[in-house]
Amino acid sequence: MKKYAPSKAHSDIVNEPIAAYGYQNFDDAGLFRLMDIAKHGISFKIFDNITKKFPFTMQEWADFLHISAKTLSRYQKEEKSFDTLQSEKILQIEILYKRGEEVFGSADGFLIWLQTENMALGRTKPQDLLGSSFGISLLMDELTRIEHGILA
Structure with missing residues (x-):
C-alpha cells in the first residue's frame, strides 16, 4: 500500500490559521479540504x-484520541498516519486552538482557560472535554459566548 504524503495544500491547511474566521465560517470548499485531509x-x-x-x-493525547499511549508511541516510531476519526479529532482540536487564540488574544490566555475549572461548564476543565466531538463543539460555543461577552 502506498504511504500517503500530504500535498502542499494538505500540509498548508494544517499550518495556516485554519480557524481564523471561526469554526462555523468555513466555506464548503474549506470543509471538503479538511474532510479530505482527515480521510487520508x-x-x-x-x-x-x-x-x-x-x-x-502524550498520555492525555492518547486519551483524547481514544488509543493507548503504546499505540501512540508506535505511530511515532513507525511514522504512521492516524485513521480518519483520529485525524478529524486532531483537526478539531487544532481549530479549537486557533479559535481560542483569536478569542483570548493569545495562545497563553487560551491555554490558561483550557486548564482552569469553568463554572459555565459545570465546574469542568475545558481540556477534559477534548475527548469528545460533542465536547469540542461545546467548547467552540463557549468561546463564541466569551467573545460576545456572555459569561454565564
Missing part, C-alpha cells in the same frame, strides 16, 4: 507539531 490521515509529524502548542502529555 494526519501524519505523526504534523500531529507532533500540533501537540507542541499544548501543555498536554
Whole structure:
C-alpha cells in the first residue's frame, strides 16, 4: 500500500490559521479540504507539531484520541498516519486552538482557560472535554459566548 504524503495544500491547511474566521465560517470548499485531509490521515509529524502548542502529555493525547499511549508511541516510531476519526479529532482540536487564540488574544490566555475549572461548564476543565466531538463543539460555543461577552 502506498504511504500517503500530504500535498502542499494538505500540509498548508494544517499550518495556516485554519480557524481564523471561526469554526462555523468555513466555506464548503474549506470543509471538503479538511474532510479530505482527515480521510487520508494526519501524519505523526504534523500531529507532533500540533501537540507542541499544548501543555498536554502524550498520555492525555492518547486519551483524547481514544488509543493507548503504546499505540501512540508506535505511530511515532513507525511514522504512521492516524485513521480518519483520529485525524478529524486532531483537526478539531487544532481549530479549537486557533479559535481560542483569536478569542483570548493569545495562545497563553487560551491555554490558561483550557486548564482552569469553568463554572459555565459545570465546574469542568475545558481540556477534559477534548475527548469528545460533542465536547469540542461545546467548547467552540463557549468561546463564541466569551467573545460576545456572555459569561454565564
